[in-house]
Amino acid sequence: xxxxxxxxxxxxxIAIIGGVVVLLVVAAVVAALTLGSRGETTFPAGxxxxxxxxxxxASQAGDLTTAYGSxxxxxxxxxxxxxxxxxxxxxxxxxxPPGTTQRLTINEVVTHASASATLYVTVERVSGSGLDVxxxxxxxxxWMVQEDGAWKIGEALLGVDxxxxxxxx
Numbered sequence: 520x521x522x523x524x525x526x527x528x529x530x531x532x533i534a535i536i537g538g539v540v541v542l543l544v545v546a547a548v549v550a551a552l553t554l555g556s557r558g559e560t561t562f563p564a565g566x567x568x569x570x571x572x573x574x575x576x577a578s579q580a581g582d583l584t585t586a587y588g589s590x591x592x593x594x595x596x597x598x599x600x601x602x603x604x605x606x607x608x609x610x611x612x613x614x615x616p617p618g619t620t621q622r623l624t625i626n627e628v629v630t631h632a633s634a635s636a637t638l639y640v641t642v643e644r645v646s647g648s649g650l651d652v653x654x655x656x657x658x659x660x661x662w663m664v665q666e667d668g669a670w671k672i673g674e675a676l677l678g679v680d681x682x683x684x685x686x687x688x
Contacts, residue, residue, distance in 0.1 A: 568638065574590075598682070607677060621644050636665075637662060638660065643656045661676075
């Protein structure tokens with residue numbers, strides 16, 4: 520025979536379920552932060568990936584001279600170092616909204632017979648914090664060309680995004 524000790528307590532069940540939900544949410548956030556912090560990949564020297572990585576590091580660090588030097592001669596013909604610095608000053612090191620972190624993954628490199636290559640890059644942008652995190656992912660192709668034995672970026676970029684068109688003076 521069941522006594523008072525076996526009576527059902529709905530408040531206690533709700534508290535247990537709530538506790539389990541909170542633990543699951545905390546575990547998910549910890550897993551996302553831990554798994555999302557993979558280290559940076561090192562690419563072989565002289566590869567299109569290494570050239571792009573060097574450009575991107577310089578761009579993010581605000582080293583506009585090095586970043587601009589990563590562009591091809593055709594980009595230099597379209598945009599002077601001063602114009603690039605003006606764009607970077609206006610838009611920042613990328614077209615991402617302020618407060619956004621960005622991670623790039625180079626998924627594939629296709630080299631072409633014409634001393635050029637296409638980098639297939641996935642861009643992941645994350646903004647917010649805690650439980651209010653927003654992720655946006657998109658794929659991007661970066662055109663690379665080989666000039667004097669070195670890989671250069673064949674399009675004007677701010678970070679990983681195409682640079683906006685310059686206004687005529």
